[in-house]
Amino acid sequence: METFEVKAYGTHAAAGLLEPLHIERRKATPQDVEIDILYCGVCHSDLHTARNDWGGTRYPAVPGHEIVGRVAKVGRGVTKFKVGDLAAVGCMVDSCRECLSCRHDLEQYCIPGNTGTYNGRDKHLGGHTFGGYSEKIVVTEHFVLKVPANLDLAATAPLLCAGVTTWSPLRHWKVKKGSHVAVIGLGGLGHMAIKLAKALGADVTLFSRSPEKEKDALALGAGQVIISTDQKQMAEAKGKFDLIIDTIPYVHDINLYIPALTVSGTIVLVGYLGPLDPMLNTVPMILGRKSVAGSVIGGIAETQELLDFCGEHHIVSEIEVIKIQDINEAYERMLKSDVRYRFVIDMASLKNENAINPDFIH
Incomplete structure (x- = not known):
């Protein structure tokens, strides 16, 4: 050739x-x-x-x-x-x-x-x-x-x-107007997840360890920021979210966030590759039919759908x-x-x- x-x-x-x-x-x-x-x-x-x-x-x-x-x-x-x-x-x-x-x-x-x-x-x-x-x-x-x-x-x-990695789970789990979505982490993936979920009509919350991220998160479209190290705030989030998009790229404790899911809710990992540490506790999953899932980028048709959606809603990174x-x-x-x-x-x-x-x- x-x-x-x-x-x-x-x-x-x-x-x-x-x-x-x-x-x-x-x-x-x-x-x-x-x-x-x-x-x-x-x-x-x-x-x-x-x-x-x-x-x-x-x-x-x-x-x-x-x-x-x-x-x-x-x-x-x-x-x-x-x-x-x-x-x-x-x-x-x-x-x-x-x-x-x-x-x-x-x-x-x-x-x-x-x-x-x-x-x-x-x-x-x-x-x-x-x-x-x-x-x-x-x-x-x-x-x-x-x-x-x-x-x-x-x-x-x-x-x-970064865009399609967060778009794909939003579409797969059928996020729409009135959905309650949380995003863990505000970086390249997290900021796109907030923008896209907001444009789909969802009520969006950011989980973050950093209080200084609140101003940016609200400007991007989040309605609330929950500081994940604050036990009171985490307790108040119990049973609230239909979907949590976890964008953290390193090993961390996802058990912390599972109580925040609704019955039949899902936390989807899009940032971290590797074994969980500490291991996953299945008790709150079984008692609430909650799921832990993973997702990676998107197909070609789905990526084109994202680009068209972003053109319609004037969304970029x-x-x-x-x-x-x-x-x-x-x-x-x-x-x-x-x-x-x-x-x-x-x-x-x-x-x-x-x-x-x-x-x-x-």
Whole structure:
């Protein structure tokens, strides 16, 4: 298969800084869309993959799966896009498209496994896929999304992961006007959960350990903030919520929040991967038919539904735009939660041939 070379930013080792490199992209097949990348969001998954925190990272690693750009070329079989259109790519660039999950528009749960935008198996070129920290990306049409023209492009990028990760459980558990929804944690995922649940008509509450988050939460659409370390406030929340979206990305005690669910209510984990500690106490679950669930991103149809909904309701992420040369510093700041609430890379900065930010020391 014919290829062409593009500039990118990535790393050759878990302990290495991200730095300029060149990668090969396939030339567009009849079903492909070639996209000039304008903006790419920065996700915790990018950092964890670059540093091999989850194991299995293949190097060189080029992260980035919150991609917004403009169509540069289309294959002759492409029908939904034309050159010049705005386009987006999220966390997947392919799946088997034949299994039960794929047939139900749940490509994120593809039984043989979907192809991640980065660090996935590249069935076209061999090796592994490279993400959006690059000039261009070539993706089969089915996995390319339309971007509403009225949205700020940079602030739209995080919708492709942070947005759909919270949208999917809101839709699956049928949140609507009058639903009572709580969000645990106010970060990249949490702030999107509040905005989206509010736009769906829900009564929204934030659980947080930090009283200083109250002003932001209320501005984003929460009607109340409950300080989770305050026993009185937690006791008053008993039996209140139909759905709790837990966005905390590290191990924590979810038993604290289960009493706040209504009968048949659900707490859904979207931030943390790994074993629970302390272990789950099933007593309040059994006595109240309460559920603990998990959810990851969304299918292609669901992601397009989200983008259309956000266009209709003028919803985007709260962002800080950075240059690609500042990505290593951004990773360190992200670990300290020093961003409100999502970094987005202006990929025009990739044209700068400078290596890394000389003022940054890892």
